[in-house]
Amino acid sequence: MNTPTPPLSISAVERETGLSKDVLRKWEARYGFPQPLRDEFGERIYPPEQVERLRLIKRLMDTGMRPSKIVGKDAATLLSLAATRHVAAPQSEALETRAVELLRQHDPEGLRQTLYRMLLRQGLARFVQDTISPLNHAVGEAWARGELEVYEEHLYTEAVQWVLRNALAALSDRQGRPRVLLTTLPEEPHGLGILMVAALLALEGAYCVTLGPQTPVAEIANAVKAQAIDVVVLSFSIIYPPRRIPPALEELRQRLAPAVEIWAGGAGTARLHRAPAGTRLLPTLEDALAALGQWRSAHAGLLSSVVSVEATSQT
């Protein structure tokens, strides 16, 4: 009934796991795993079990573990390690399993509908915080366990984006303040986070421009000028190397006028001690709302003179 999963070539494994060919070969030499079979031409072929383990290892490494600690471990140990990683117990198991089920049945329409109904029932704010957030985790873990294929994760992402963008379109108010630009840096492909933040901020009356993921810094600077942006929100997922976040933020800080605030959100920022000067961390969605409130009170008296401020800041 399910996919029969034949053994994979090294490029296929690279595609499936995100581990480069070089890394796969080096691990084999250094840690003795993976240990692919060879085909008739002496080329590596990886049995599904090993691909499975590699997927798990990749997932654990994305949460900060080091290869030497985990590459040797067997699948069971890896799974238990993965289990100890997340503390928060999901409150609405039912929805999550239902969503994963719909994914597996390839019913994108049904998934969108389910999500949209949930949105109507809960309201946008609770929907984003209590439903989408845990769902993201559930889907991510299902994928790491090999229960979902890559394209099924795509399906999920598309459905969520669809629902959130719809909501955003309805909320869009060009007079809203602050004017917020949301995007990710070129090395960060995950764009769901910014949509979630955008939804929350737009609900509170901010004007949100979501650029989509992977915008070069120079282009962010252009967009900020062109659209008279007050706040830039960047999202860093768990896969973004934490060490690279501060320098990236500092570079952006230098390129933007000091009046433009820089907020950094996403799971990747949770591991940071403190924010670089002139930037702000938003490890959770609540922090985004708090930051918005503070921006508002800081600019409360100035809102009437905003137009002139923008005009000068565009030089």
Added chain:
Amino acid sequence: MNTPTPPLSISAVERETGLSKDVLRKWEARYGFPQPLRDEFGERIYPPEQVERLRLIKRLMDTGMRPSKIVGKDAATLLSLAATRHVAAPQSEALETRAVELLRQHDPEGLRQTLYRMLLRQGLARFVQDTISPLNHAVGEAWARGELEVYEEHLYTEAVQWVLRNALAALSDRQGRPRVLLTTLPEEPHGLGILMVAALLALEGAYCVTLGPQTPVAEIANAVKAQAIDVVVLSFSIIYPPRRIPPALEELRQRLAPAVEIWAGGAGTARLHRAPAGTRLLPTLEDALAALGQWRSAHAGLLSSVVSVEATSQT
């Protein structure tokens, strides 16, 4: 004003151009191009001009040219080659340049609006055929000339998807016939084509399920059964190796009940001589409409008994 584009490392060039590190090194050895400089550690660094040329070369290769014919050529020659490739002169230059402009200004909202207004003015069918199709070309070429960054192309894709999905949602009719499943195979990442076809078919009253791109064959078979699908539409873009299309179609043909039709569309199918037995090629969008008409007349007398046919075909 524009991006300053520093010299790039070999991985960066791989990311930018889609040419693997192995290929970049081999071309250097075989054809003498690219000829990257070396940094202080002896590692390759590619000046922007060479990256530019590589981008053009990749684009030309995607249209079927061979490396030996073009890797040596200079940028001007490559551009003229690219120019001779497309015959059809775009009729509404204005719109195309306007869209590219909006992209460059990072105004996704504005782009969506422009597209949506165009849709309302022209109607969905003309919008897809006369506007989106040439726009796709224009954007693709702008990208090959280096006028757009990767993420700007994403922006475009997202905007078009947004507009088309919106239209599709409004048209969706669960009673519609035939029931059409649209997707691409795992090696084909481009998903715009199926949305365009879906829009046209849905407009004519078909029920369309768009699975998103990169669905494994086994999963297509599952979905076909689960949703009582009459027709599977696959899209092959210009980058799909033409030689692999027939075997792929044949494999799918074997996995599906004979009553389920298989149509293959997209620019990749234009180069094929004839369709494998039991499948049908749709090199142009008009062909899709024609195929729909023929399906309808072939099943005209049976439409009343469709329900029972489905019930038995699901065994």
Added chain:
DNA sequence: TTAAAAATATGTCATAGACAAAATGGTTGA
């Protein structure tokens, strides 16, 4: 404790050659 320095771990890059897979071009047979 904090900070700097040394040691270790890890990923990326380089070279060079083997060879499968794809494409081309010519030949044969319908």
Added chain:
DNA sequence: TCAACCATTTTGTCTATGACATATTTTTAA
């Protein structure tokens, strides 16, 4: 005239091994 076949060439991917930059951890000094 066209398609199918085979030989030849082209082209991309893979193997193997080692160097070394960069990231992380540990140790040492302040």
